[in-house]
Structure formats: C-alpha cells, structure tokens
Amino acid sequence: MENLAMHISNGIVNGPVAAVFAVIALAAMVLCVQRGRQHLDDRLAPMAGLVAAFIFAVQMLNFPIFTAGVSGHLLGGALAALLVGPWVGALCVAVVLIVQALVFGDGGVAMLGLNITNMAIIGTAVAYLLIAALLRILPRTPAGLAVTAFVSALVSVVAAALGFVLQYQLGGTADLGGNIAALAGTIAVSHLLIGIGEGLITAMTVLTVAKARPDLVYALRARGPAASAPVPAVGGVR
Template sequence: METLAMHISNGIINGPVAAAFAVLALAALTLCVLRGRRDLDDRLAPMAGLVAAFIFAVQMINFPILTAGVSGHLMGGALAAMLVGPWVGALCVAVVLVVQALVFGDGGVAMLGLNITNIALIGTAAAYLLIAPLLRLLPRNPTGLGITAFVSALVSVVVAALGFVGQYWLGGTTDLGGNLTGLAGTMVGVHLLIGIGEGLITATTVVTVAKVRPDLVYALRRLRPHATAAPSVTGGVR
C-alpha cells in the first residue's frame, strides 16, 4: 500500500521550477522576518509558538487526493494571519513545513520551496487580504469575527491549492491523471471540502481566543476601524 506524504512529494515538479520557487520562498521569508520583527512583542512571541504548534497538529490530518504522492490537509494560514499577523504567520507556517519535511519526511525536501510558497506564503497572504476588508465591514462581535475567520480560511485553502496547479503547469513531471483543467477541478473540489473544515476550526479557535484574551488576536488589534477604540471582550467581541 502506497504511503502518501503531506504536501508535494519529490519528483512531482521538475528541478528548475522547484529551485526557482525555493529562491522565491527564501526571498519572501526574508521579507517576512524583516517586517515581522516590528510586530514581535511580549504578547506576539509566545503566541507565535502556540500557533506553530497548533498548525503542526492540525496539518497531521491528511486527505489523499491523487495517486502520485499529492495529498490535501488543513493549512492554518488564516488562523496564523488572524492571531499573529501575515508576516509572523507566514513564518510560523513555514517553520512547520520545514520541520515536517526534515524530521518527519512529510513533503519532499527538494519541493520545500514549492510547499512553502503555496501553504505559508500564498495561503497566508490570501487569507489576510480577505481578513482586512471583512473586519472593517462586519460587526465586531463573535458572529462577525467567526464569519471573517471562516471565509478567509476557506478561500485561502482553495487559492493555495491552485498554487500547486500553476506549479504543475510550469514543471509537472508526473502523470496525475488528466489535463490541467481536470487537475484544477480535482484540487478545487477537494480543497473546498477541506476549506470548510478548516474554516470551522479557524472560526472556533479565533472566537474562543478573542472571548478570553482579545488583546492576543493580532487582527483585532491592528485592523480596527478609524477613530474607534481597540476592541474589547466582556463575554464576547464587540
């Protein structure tokens, strides 16, 4: 019986494309480090560690998609973006991916740049680009925060999955059973279902944290409406 690894396995994408995305991922993570240093404080640093540990745990839930070493799983980009911000959030997810590849063999080491690009960078960025406008449009209560978390998580998972489709188009080396349109349809269909699960987990986690310690939710601290006070929680987000 074949054992499917998380993420993209070695050999799915050719060497030149994998190398190009490794350089891209390294450059983007360097930017994240430089920008993330501005956000780190006594609250964010320990929260980043907790977020990374939580994402590592939920990514262990693995759903085989194709027969050649590609699988789907929860990603955590939206959760990280909401709790610790896009820059530190991308770093948290990237650290998880590196540990999984080097220590546990989840995802090919040669494909690490591709996986970091899709899951840590594209996933987190797509989530935050939705979080910012949604938190300004929706009411500051548990319902509004939950909707923001759910929608951003769902969309980020699908967008990250499409990142793999683009990479496969650039340098796919393995027959994944059909044309590019069919591959895209398979990835989107499966990741819509995964995104619903991730959205529910993200919404539940973020709302729970916000009810207890709203000051630990990066999105509530930084994405507040103009001319309003910082959100507070007394039995709920307001």
C-alpha cells in the same frame, strides 16, 4: 493527488521550476522576518510558538475526501494570520513545513520552496487580505469575527492548493492523469471541502481566544485608523 497538492513530493515538479520557487520562498521569508520583527512583543512571541505548535498538530490529522483514497489536512494560514498577523503567521507555517519535510518526510526537501510558496505565502497572504477587508465591513461581534475566520480560511485553502496547479503546469513531471483543467477542478473541489472544515475549526479557535484574551488576536489590534473608532465588543474588545 491530494497529498501532492498539499505537500509536493520530490520529482513531481522539475528542478528548474523548484529552484525558482525556492528563491521566491526564501525572499518572502526574509521579508517576513524583517517585517515580523517590528510586531514582536511580549504577547506576540509566545503566541507565535503556540500557533506553530497548533498548526503542526492539525496538519498531522488527515481525513478522507471522496471515495478514491484521496485525503487532506488543514493548513492553518488563516488562523496564523488572525492570531499573529501575516508576517509572523507565514513564518509559523513555513517552520512547520520545514520540520515536517526534514523530520517526518512529509513533502520533498527539494520541493520546500514550492510548498512554502503555496501554504505559507499564498495561503497566509490570501487569508489576511480577506481578513482585512471583511473586518472593515462586518461588525466586530462574535458573529462577524466567526464569518471572517471561516471565509478567510476556506478561500485561503483553495488558493494555496491552486498554487500547486500553476507550479505543475510550469514544470510538472509526474503523470497525474487528465488535463490541467481537470486537475484544477479536482483539486479545487476537494480543497473546498477541506476549507469548510478548516473554516469551522479556525472560527471556533479564534472565537475562543477572543473571548478569553482579545488582546492576543492580532487582527483585532491591527486595523489601521479604523481601530481607534468605537466599535461593538468582541469578547471585551473595544
């Protein structure tokens, strides 16, 4: 069930629903390209490549959940949103998903729209909304940044997984057992555990980057009017 929630295989959701979400994903990616171009510079472009490579690597690592052969992997949406922003971050995750589907057969090619919607769009968007909110109320200290990274990663993983539940309710074709509420509960609980692991890794990674090169952390540079106010330092950021 976990692999279905993370990377939906061909035949799990019917063609019409998959087609609708393919259109949604394509429209969202076009918007991300348009908006992402406005932010690309000498710092963000190479960082985007590194983020995509890191997400690809961590998504290849699976770990067991519970005792029934259920396994999961990290998503990387929150990490991408923190380091390169929501627009470029969503593109990074989408590129990883496309490569995994076409080259490694991880997730059905016909289900790419569903997987991109869940992990690249929902996951990254939910993460960045939380990041923007938390960075306005938490101190810009290492502890504040760590809490922001941990919470945004955890919640984004659960939100992305529950996107699959909605898609399955709309057009699920495989018998996953139990009713939709039971399916949602199982996926939410298992992904909560995954989210804890992702939150810890995201927090450690972002803190490491912030201490070495705080100017490379997009979330610390793009905070609107509040960014100009004096704040406590995070790895030298003022």
